[in-house]
Amino acid sequence: MTAVIKEQTQPDQKQDVTGILQRSLMFSDMGADILQPLVEAATLQIVPKGKILFVHEEKAEFFYVIVSGWVKLFRETLNGEEAVIDVRNSGHVFGEMAIFGHDFYDYGAEVVEPAVLVTIPLAILRRLVEANTQISMQIFRLMSQAHRLQIGELEHRSVQNAPQRIGCFLLRLCKPGDEGPITLHLPYDKTLIASRLGMKAETFSRALARLRRETGIRTNGGSVEIDAVSQLSQYSCAACSSSYPCQDLPR
Amino acid sequence: MTAVIKEQTQPDQKQDVTGILQRSLMFSDMGADILQPLVEAATLQIVPKGKILFVHEEKAEFFYVIVSGWVKLFRETLNGEEAVIDVRNSGHVFGEMAIFGHDFYDYGAEVVEPAVLVTIPLAILRRLVEANTQISMQIFRLMSQAHRLQIGELEHRSVQNAPQRIGCFLLRLCKPGDEGPITLHLPYDKTLIASRLGMKAETFSRALARLRRETGIRTNGGSVEIDAVSQLSQYSCAACSSSYPCQDLPR
Numbered sequence: 001m002t003a004v005i006k007e008q009t010q011p012d013q014k015q016d017v018t019g020i021l022q023r024s025l026m027f028s029d030m031g032a033d034i035l036q037p038l039v040e041a042a043t044l045q046i047v048p049k050g051k052i053l054f055v056h057e058e059k060a061e062f063f064y065v066i067v068s069g070w071v072k073l074f075r076e077t078l079n080g081e082e083a084v085i086d087v088r089n090s091g092h093v094f095g096e097m098a099i100f101g102h103d104f105y106d107y108g109a110e111v112v113e114p115a116v117l118v119t120i121p122l123a124i125l126r127r128l129v130e131a132n133t134q135i136s137m138q139i140f141r142l143m144s145q146a147h148r149l150q151i152g153e154l155e156h157r158s159v160q161n162a163p164q165r166i167g168c169f170l171l172r173l174c175k176p177g178d179e180g181p182i183t184l185h186l187p188y189d190k191t192l193i194a195s196r197l198g199m200k201a202e203t204f205s206r207a208l209a210r211l212r213r214e215t216g217i218r219t220n221g222g223s224v225e226i227d228a229v230s231q232l233s234q235y236s237c238a239a240c241s242s243s244y245p246c247q248d249l250p251r
Numbered sequence: 252m253t254a255v256i257k258e259q260t261q262p263d264q265k266q267d268v269t270g271i272l273q274r275s276l277m278f279s280d281m282g283a284d285i286l287q288p289l290v291e292a293a294t295l296q297i298v299p300k301g302k303i304l305f306v307h308e309e310k311a312e313f314f315y316v317i318v319s320g321w322v323k324l325f326r327e328t329l330n331g332e333e334a335v336i337d338v339r340n341s342g343h344v345f346g347e348m349a350i351f352g353h354d355f356y357d358y359g360a361e362v363v364e365p366a367v368l369v370t371i372p373l374a375i376l377r378r379l380v381e382a383n384t385q386i387s388m389q390i391f392r393l394m395s396q397a398h399r400l401q402i403g404e405l406e407h408r409s410v411q412n413a414p415q416r417i418g419c420f421l422l423r424l425c426k427p428g429d430e431g432p433i434t435l436h437l438p439y440d441k442t443l444i445a446s447r448l449g450m451k452a453e454t455f456s457r458a459l460a461r462l463r464r465e466t467g468i469r470t471n472g473g474s475v476e477i478d479a480v481s482q483l484s485q486y487s488c489a490a491c492s493s494s495y496p497c498q499d500l501p502r
Contacts (some may be wrong), residue, residue, distance in 0.1 A: 078492060083409040100391040100392045137351075139475055141351045143391070198408055239329070
């Protein structure tokens with residue numbers, strides 16, 4: 001896929017890209033020398049909302065580090081329905097799994113809020129992983145963290161009801177130590193939140209109404225007012241194997 | 252956890268364990284010399300149905316390779332409900348993810364059909380992964396395959412309805428090339444199949460009845476008769492991003 005507004009990284013941007021990678025989950029705290037081959041091959045892109053970066057089963061050439069904005073990872077079924085796998089933001093990577101024994105993307109990726117992305121060829125990452133134990137161990141950790149998050153997601157879809165899943169989503173937007181009253185702003189539109197939680201839009205509306213009744217939260221467009229975070233966590237986390245604040249979230 | 256009927260591997264069993272590992276997904280086709288440290292530390296266990304091998308968040312000391320039988324991986328929520336993460340059989344491993352940046356099991360494991368297991372200390376695997384690129388790349392492939400299967404699972408729970416999910420489960424029990432008529436035998440009991448598919452038992456019964464009506468399959472206790480596999484796959488795979496036979500399954 002081309003047609004993306006692309007800025008080839010210039011010498012004075014190299015330091016920025018090194019810093020971006022070092023602040024990402026995948027390359028956190030790695031030395032600039034180790035990251036140099038990635039930085040040299042990296043391009044910075046400003047990508048508008050709605051842009052499809054790649055589709056499921058397309059041959060994989062790049063992986064991406066999100067600097068800002070939100071990116072939806074999704075699949076489409078044979079009868080045209082969309083399943084949202086994840087919605088990721090700053091510090092997260094996507095497309096990287098394609099380097100291991102499978103040269104195709106496992107999902108499509110669409111920018112859902114205007115984004116700045118670092119794009120790096122997978123071939124460079126593959127060489128680095130094969131040659132450098134520090135990078136390969138870090139990627140193991142990242143993959144096992146992704147694995148744990150997915151297990152949590154499967155658990156939630158099995159045992160949390162729809163209002164509890166929405167409550168869980170809101171709790172994950174709270175900052176550590178928040179007790180309330182607080183006002184949250186939904187990071188992307190409600191239809192996408194519904195899909196991200198594996199619900200139809202109608203189910204989401206009914207479930208949100210029930211969540212308001214049962215926990216006293218108030219919503220107004222994209223804002224959510226929470227008087228007592230503990231009331232929301234008691235309600236949602238009753239149907240979860242972890243207690244609030246969750247240990248599985250990168251903070 | 253102890254109290255498992257345990258046989259310390261004897262010299263004449265070493266070759267068996269090497270063969271078992273070489274037939275597993277994790278260590279397939281690896282040389283006996285590479286596997287030697289694992290084989291030397293391995294024990295073979297015969298484990299009865301109902302045995303809990305470890306629980307979620309228990310400190311992780313071993314990983315397991317399944318020789319025969321079925322093992323359920325699960326979590327329990329704060330209010331006592333159980334979420335089944337996966338049910339695995341011969342050739343699969345479990346507990347191995349604990350070696351990366353996290354020393355605790357991500358789920359509990361219970362033997363649900365009498366099993367023979369190879370138990371190996373995680374410390375040995377960790378040393379091997381750090382020292383041997385062939386093993387670490389193989390584990391990367393395995394983790395990324397697990398990741399893809401979980402993405403498929405999340406996709407199914409988002410867009411397949413309950414009868415389609417049961418149909419998908421049955422299709423995965425068919426052998427490559429099966430066209431029908433065939434008779435399948437359910438690998439474990441229906442309550443567990445329901446949990447594995449993220450459904451309550453009542454939902455499962457209703458969904459199975461609808462699947463029978465819509466695809467003409469017949470069930471009798473633990474047996475399922477399918478006249479035309481293609482009819483079942485057309486029904487289930489309409490709500491999936493892959494077509495039958497699935498590419499994501501280890502065969």
